[in-house]
Amino acid sequence: MARYSEKSRDTVGEALHKEKxxxxxxxxxxxxxxxxxxxxxxxxxxxxxxxxxxxxxxxGSASSKKSSGKKATAKKKAAPKKSAAKKSTAKSSTRKRATATTRKAASGRAKARKTTGKKAAATNRKSSSRKKASSSKKKAS
Incomplete structure (x- = not known):
């Protein structure tokens, strides 16, 4: 039984003529x-x-590699996951450090907000008492 058809032989022959x-x-x-x-x-x-x-x-040819490209990329993706596990431990330790520093900074900001809030409340009281005093003076006159 023939491995190649007559037409396929013609196609290869045409390619060879073009190459020549x-x-x-x-x-x-x-x-x-x-x-x-x-x-x-x-x-x-x-x-x-x-x-x-x-x-x-x-x-081993290039055309067969093209068809199996998806399989090769899937294998490539699987390999970095192992190294990613090592990185995750390093990331988690840096995250812990980062969260500790952000907590300190946040607590400092919260204290600052409280003090500014107190100051703002005090100035509001003063201004409201001034407004009341000025409005009562206007009513009296």
């Missing part, structure tokens, strides 16, 4: 293809895209 003429260009970069092996690989990938009978790419 210097008109075959690679996918992303658009650079000119100079290698016969690369021309064959491009022809095979075009045949796969068209749905022609071509065996799947080998496991």
């Amino acid at each position: 003429k210097g008109k075959l260009r690679s996918g992303r970069s658009g650079k000119k293809v100079t290698s016969r092996k690369q021309a064959i690989a491009i022809g095979l990938s075009e045949a796969r895209e068209k749905g022609q009978k071509v065996p799947p790419p080998p496991k």
Whole structure:
């Protein structure tokens, strides 16, 4: 049984002819293809895209790496979690220090607010008593 269809052979042949003429260009970069092996690989990938009978790419090739890109990124994400646990202990200790300093600062601010509140209340009392005195003088005259 044939591994490749006739049409897939034609597609690879076209890619080789383009490579010989210097008109075959690679996918992303658009650079000119100079290698016969690369021309064959491009022809095979075009045949796969068209749905022609071509065996799947080998496991170590670039086209198979593209399809398994999601799996590789999932593994990469799993690895930093272990180091993140180490970082979290350092973060928690710095958080404890930070919260202690913020508590001190907050308590100092609260004391300041209380004193300013007392001062404000005293000035309000004074001003209200002045207003009452001035209003009672106006009524008397």
